[in-house]
Amino acid sequence: MLEIPGNVFHRRLDTCLPMAKSAHGIYIEDENGKKYMDASGGAVVVNAGHGRQTIAKAIYNQVLSHDYIHPTMFASKPVEMLAKSLAKKAPGDINRFYFFSGGSEANEAAIKLARQIHIEHGDETKYRLIGRWKSYHGLTLGSLAAMGRTSFKTYFTPLLKENLHIPAPYCYRCAYGLKYPSCKLRCALALDEMIENAGPQTISAFIAETVPGATIAACFPPKEYLDTIAKICQHHNVLLILDEVMCGMGRTGEFFACNHFDVVPDIVTLGKGLAGGVMALSAFGVKESHFNTIKDNSGGFMHGGTFTHHSVAAAAGLALFEILEKEKLVQRVKLKGQKLGDLLKKHLLPIPQVGDVRGKGFMWGIEIVKDKKTKQPFKRSLKIVEGIWDNLFEKGYIIYKSSGLAGVDGDALVIAPPYIIKDEEMEILVKTIKSSIIEFFN
Numbered sequence: 001m002l003e004i005p006g007n008v009f010h011r012r013l014d015t016c017l018p019m020a021k022s023a024h025g026i027y028i029e030d031e032n033g034k035k036y037m038d039a040s041g042g043a044v045v046v047n048a049g050h051g052r053q054t055i056a057k058a059i060y061n062q063v064l065s066h067d068y069i070h071p072t073m074f075a076s077k078p079v080e081m082l083a084k085s086l087a088k089k090a091p092g093d094i095n096r097f098y099f100f101s102g103g104s105e106a107n108e109a110a111i112k113l114a115r116q117i118h119i120e121h122g123d124e125t126k127y128r129l130i131g132r133w134k135s136y137h138g139l140t141l142g143s144l145a146a147m148g149r150t151s152f153k154t155y156f157t158p159l160l161k162e163n164l165h166i167p168a169p170y171c172y173r174c175a176y177g178l179k180y181p182s183c184k185l186r187c188a189l190a191l192d193e194m195i196e197n198a199g200p201q202t203i204s205a206f207i208a209e210t211v212p213g214a215t216i217a218a219c220f221p222p223k224e225y226l227d228t229i230a231k232i233c234q235h236h237n238v239l240l241i242l243d244e245v246m247c248g249m250g251r252t253g254e255f256f257a258c259n260h261f262d263v264v265p266d267i268v269t270l271g272k273g274l275a276g277g278v279m280a281l282s283a284f285g286v287k288e289s290h291f292n293t294i295k296d297n298s299g300g301f302m303h304g305g306t307f308t309h310h311s312v313a314a315a316a317g318l319a320l321f322e323i324l325e326k327e328k329l330v331q332r333v334k335l336k337g338q339k340l341g342d343l344l345k346k347h348l349l350p351i352p353q354v355g356d357v358r359g360k361g362f363m364w365g366i367e368i369v370k371d372k373k374t375k376q377p378f379k380r381s382l383k384i385v386e387g388i389w390d391n392l393f394e395k396g397y398i399i400y401k402s403s404g405l406a407g408v409d410g411d412a413l414v415i416a417p418p419y420i421i422k423d424e425e426m427e428i429l430v431k432t433i434k435s436s437i438i439e440f441f442n
Contacts, residue, residue, distance in 0.1 A: 023050035026418045026425065028398070036393070037417075039429050040400035044213060044246050044363070044416040045277035048323045055278050058319035062312045071309035078314040085321050086285060089255040092264030095288040099281065099314060101307045103245035103271030104138025106282040107207070109303050110267045111142055114205035114239040117266075117290050120297040123237070126204045130194055130238075133175075134168040134405070136214040137207060137243055146207050149215050151404055164198060166190040168212060169221035172356045172367065173375065173406060180222050188228040195236045205239040205266075210257040211247040217365025217402040217412035218358055226261040239266040239290075245282065246363075249273035250324055251416065253334030253361035260360070266290060276323075279316040280307075329419040337361035339423065343430040344415065351434065353441055362419060365402065366433070368411040377410035384440075385411035391436040397429060 004016060018030040026049055028036045041047060048055075062078060069076060083097040100106045111129060118126040131137070133148035144153060145160040148168070153160060167175035167187045176186045195203050206229065212219045226242075233240040242265040247257040251273060254260050258268065267290075271282035294301060307313075324330055337360060344364055348354045355369035368384055370376045378384045385401045388411075392399055400414035413433070417426075 025049045025051065026421050034396060036396045036398050037425065037429060038398050039415055039417045039421075040398055041273075041416055041418050042277060042398075043272065044251065044400060044414065045272040046418050047249060047251065047273040048276045048320055048327075048329060049418045049420045050277075052276070052278070052319075052323060054323060055276065055316050055319040058315045059279070059312055062315035067312055069311060072304070076309065076311040076314065078311055078318050079309045082314045082318045082321065085318065086270075086283070090268070090285050091256055091259055093288045094264065094268060094285040096291040097283045097285045098301070099283045099309045099317075100305065101280040101282060101310070101313070102138070103243075103269065103282050104140045104143045105305070106245065106269040106271055106284050107137045107146065107241075107243055108140050108142040110241045110269050110284045111146060111205065111207065112303050113267060113284065113286065113290075113301060114241060116298075116302055117239065117293055118204055120293045123201075125201045126237075128164060128198060128202045128204060130164045130166065130191065130198075130203060130206045132168045132208050132212075133165045134170060134215045135165075135207075135209055135212060135243075137209075138245075149404060151408065164194055166194050168216060168219070169225045170212075170216050170219055170405075171222070172219070172358070185222065185225055185228050188225050188232070191229055192232045192236075195232070195238060200236040200238070203236065203238045205241050206233055207241040207243060209243045209245075209247065210261075211252060211360075211363065213246040213363065213414065213416075214400075214402060216405055217367060217414050218360075218363045218416075219365060220260075220358065220360055223261060226258065226263040230263050230265070233266075241265060241267045241269070243269050245269055245271035250330035250333055250419065251361055251363050253330065253337050255330055274320070275313060275317040276320040278320070279310075279313040281310070281313040281317050324419075327420075333361045333419050336421075336423070336426070337363075340364060340415070340417075340426050340430075343426060344433075347430050347434045348437070351437055353437065359415075362416055362421075364415040366413040366415070367405065368413070368437075375406075377406040380404065380409045385413065388413065388437055388440050391440050392433065395432060395436065397432050397436075399433070 021031045022029045087095045131146045135148040137143040137146045148165045169187050171180050248270045267286050269284045275281035345357045356367040370378045402412040
């Protein structure tokens, strides 16, 4: 039996993790002096790079000014300023932001907010949620129930509310066996069918990742997909919740990923990169009209938490926002993301086991297959993506893993480096990924 030293209950109990010593830029160093290129920003979190002094100073100054204040007793300037900054970037009339400490919490609160909005309008029968298969929204009970990846629910199914799900816009493995654009967006039209079959009067909201990340590896939907979804929701008075916990904050080359599709959701959630990983911070943004509905009726959102609207976390988020703006990092992602994509396609698509390379900005997925022509996946029991990941980690490169893309089987790698990665670092990274995949299969 593996002995794990110390007193920490780690998430992984099948390995002894190296001890991190320092992190600067796009590199992490362990206590033995080994350096790792952080090519996934951890869990697609670190966007402006590790060790930013301006963020550290902002946190320090905020602690000296005021650290914790209860959000129902005082307002806080960094919270107000961060909300104002986000509102300037948000699409349409998304103008009000509520801050939490994690993406799961933000999604859970968004689901509750949708229900309360309907109640404020007198639509008390609207309570059911529709999500998508192959989706990820978090691991709290509410967000887990919304998720469409069944493997995460294995131990907890009896605890979860049963929600409805439709297929994801996963063109590489279309659930209907169709091809875009002749498919006429069959996967989007499934939402209309689901609402009609369940009863429009019962459906509160539809929740979806703008760009699916952890489950089907940076799979951008067709351009018209989200517009079709939004129109279906509007027709049935169903609120649209877009989860941008992973794909937001400039990761795809737009500050909000939904801007790629010219769609304004009713609620959008953010996390991960909202404070660049320096502090635990997430949020939802909601349309001004929905905010006013609650303000003018019950007078408050029936939700809260000890660490909501946290001043120090908001100070970190505001400092991060200012870095993104001052250094034009989101514009850089749009420009350099094309180069990263070209490199990945050039070097990896010729490999027999690489079935697809997809993405945009600094969010790319590499799907690994047994047969490129038939798209047959490897069996999950072979742990293909873990083997490739281990090979890269041994060489000092960190990427993100994705599995279960074809039922329980299927493997993919996610590449999502900090926005400051240099051209030569991208080239070295891609060539190392190429050699690691080839070495693994040889």
